[in-house]
Amino acid sequence: MADSSVSYKCPNCGAPLSFQPGKKTVTCEYCDTEFEVSAIEELFRDKQETAARAAEAQEAKWATDDAGSEWSIDEAKTLHAFTCSSCGAELVCDENTMATECVYCGNPTMIPKRFDGMLKPDYVIPFKKTKADAVAALKEFYKGHLLLPSNFTANNRVEAIQPMYVPFWLFDSKISAEAAFRAAKIRTYTSGNDVVTETRIYNCRRAAKMSFERIPVDGSKKMEDAYMESIEPFNYGELVPFSAAYLTGYLADKYDVTAETCATRADKRVENSAVDVLRSSVEGFDECELEDAAVVKDVGKVSYAMVPVWILTTRYNDKPYTFMMNGQTGKVVGSLPYDSTKALLYPALCSLVLIPVLYFVLSMMME
Ligand SMILES: [Zn+2]
Ligand SMILES: [Zn+2]
Structure with missing residues (x-):
């Protein structure tokens, strides 16, 4: 595992993770979060599978x-x-x-x-x-x-x-869809003189037919x-x-x-709608971002x-x-469209009517 460390990214901040041989945990150098190595490996495996299925989805044809x-x-x-x-x-x-x-x-x-x-x-x-x-x-x-x-x-x-x-x-179409979302719960509280913002990151995976x-x-x-x-x-x-x-x-x-x-x-419409459905099931978070998705057609008529x-x-x-x-x-x-000759004519007609009226009103006021 040691030399493939570049491919493993911190699920929290996205920075590359460096694994120490023989250790069961890994700590991100950038955000200081500690993870179980086995959890990171599992996450990575899931991602690879999703990517493989997404490639397969590209190949599944409509009849x-x-x-x-x-x-x-x-x-x-x-x-x-x-x-x-x-x-x-x-x-x-x-x-x-x-x-x-x-x-x-x-x-x-x-x-x-x-x-x-x-x-x-x-x-x-x-x-x-x-x-x-x-x-x-x-x-x-x-x-x-x-x-x-x-x-x-x-x-x-x-x-x-x-x-x-x-x-x-x-x-x-009948499809199998899966997607990974990066969701967050954000809490702000005061501790003494400090205002603390606590962000909890969740990796949510959803799949459905x-x-x-x-x-x-x-x-x-x-x-x-x-x-x-x-x-x-x-x-x-x-x-x-x-x-x-x-x-x-x-x-x-x-x-x-x-x-x-x-x-x-x-395909684009199916994929967008499927991801929307999956996203709507990621509830109770302050933020939710799509990380990756795979939609595979089982039937495409x-x-x-x-x-x-x-x-x-x-x-x-x-x-x-x-x-x-x-x-x-x-x-x-x-x-x-509109008729430009008529457009010129109408204001002219209106003023023809208005001028005598105005004149009449004015003359009434003058008296
Ligand atoms: Zn990190
Ligand atoms: Zn024509």
Whole structure:
């Protein structure tokens, strides 16, 4: 053990510990704390095991190949694809539906193309909100925005809102998690003329098995995460097995981020949530700091789902402004420009009205 002393650190202050051969205890030269050698060795062994498991966790893969399935030949025949000549978005719909304009950039020329390269989803959350709901929500959203350019509020513009399914990868996992925390209890008291601060350090190790269901990661690069997050959550309890019938009359955004690419984000979310759960069980301390953690997937299942949104993008001064509504819950998000000519006009109008009023008030006071 003697020459490996550098690897052993004081659990209290982190300084390197120097072991004296044959001694059962070791004293930290920096903070003067005395430890049992066997306790230090055990702690070190635990750390090594956690590190080994963390490395193993990096290797455990999600079963991304199982997500989605192939369309039957008949189903594929009824599907059409359109691509936006301006931003490259690719939308899929059934043979009786048209992508009239690009939902992402507002470009009105969508070019038909052969349908291919999209898997059949496993699940779908069906639309609950109708077009009338979406139009009403949009009008409500515009209400009170007097400076909004009039091409936004025109009736035919409002009616152009389209229903679209957004692709999501859902990650289910069963994991074994373990983490080490360095916790402290701090007590201050007076002894004679001295104020004494006593800090007790505890090494807390926690381990648990957990399961996570349907951690969503969106599979569309075109869809802005900030927008999507604003209209979340979706109630995944209402997921139903997908059938092509759900596409009738609706658009579907073709995913452009694969399940494998999304897996890193899913792993990060699982790991953070697992560590939070473990941390919440370290109770009754004044401080608690994570030292190391290992999360190992025992099962990692991935499915491909579609969630419903109503979406409309209107361009103004060459910039796209998007309005979106959660097609299940009705939650909305949007951005609005303002019309600078109207902005100049309004104060002018106001002063035209105000000047005679002021004049009248002043003249009353003068009398
Ligand atoms: Zn020390
Ligand atoms: Zn576009």
